[in-house]
Amino acid sequence: CDEAPHDPRGDPGARRYDFSQNPERQTLEDFLESRRPCRSHSRLISWFACDSPERAARYLEVQLYYEQESGGVVLYAVEMACPSKQPMVLIDAVLRALRENNMFKADLLAQEYWQPTQPWKFWEYTSSKISTVRDQLKFPDEIAHSVASMDYSGDRKRVDEFLGQKA
Numbered sequence: 001c002d003e004a005p006h007d008p009r010g011d012p013g014a015r016r017y018d019f020s021q022n023p024e025r026q027t028l029e030d031f032l033e034s035r036r037p038c039r040s041h042s043r044l045i046s047w048f049a050c051d052s053p054e055r056a057a058r059y060l061e062v063q064l065y066y067e068q069e070s071g072g073v074v075l076y077a078v079e080m081a082c083p084s085k086q087p088m089v090l091i092d093a094v095l096r097a098l099r100e101n102n103m104f105k106a107d108l109l110a111q112e113y114w115q116p117t118q119p120w121k122f123w124e125y126t127s128s129k130i131s132t133v134r135d136q137l138k139f140p141d142e143i144a145h146s147v148a149s150m151d152y153s154g155d156r157k158r159v160d161e162f163l164g165q166k167a
Contacts, residue, residue: 016045028095035110040084046126049078050088054140054148055122059088075137080127086113087120089155108166109159118162121151 019026029043036042050056053075060073090113097106112118140148 017043024095024099027098028091031098031106032094032110032113035107035114037114040086040114041126041128043126045128046084047078047080047128047130049080049083049125049127049130051123051125052140052144052148053077053137054144055151057140057145058148058152059124073139075139076135077133077137078130079133080125080130083125083127085116085123085125087116087118087155088122088124089120089152089159091124093159105163108163112162118158120155120158122148122155 017029019029032043050059056075057073060075064071064073090109094106094109094113097103097109
């Protein structure tokens with residue numbers, strides 16, 4: 001999960017994001033929300049999780065670096081009832097398309113984000129509710145961590161292939 005719950009054995013409660021201090025992120029989230037199918041969970045009020053500790057660790061380390069935050073990564077196993085599953089790599093791709101003001105590309109990527117057709121490897125799961133099922137998990141070993149990084153890099157290459165097919 002992207003943030004450790006306060007009670008590691010319970011329901012951490014509802015989630016709501018405020019991007020008012022980051023207009024570019026707000027634009028991205030508003031754009032994705034406007035294209036979200038009704039059966040998918042809103043990113044604006046969801047908890048986020050990955051499908052393995054190594055993917056969660058990789059994501060969190062990159063996020064800490066991106067946000068210029070210090071601190072260690074803490075991993076928890078969580079349960080999500082009926083989560084939505086989306087390819088994580090497409091978030092950056094949609095953001096780049098919006099920066100380029102390429103709405104055709106942004107729409108293609110958003111549609112693929114919400115209704116994936118490609119064999120992505122690095123997924124993010126969203127749900128309005130989570131519960132922690134175990135205490136803190138052990139940090140993944142270097143090999144597992146490297147495999148997660150390679151999966152994400154492979155998905156980045158797949159974005160270019162996907163866009164090349166649609167051009």
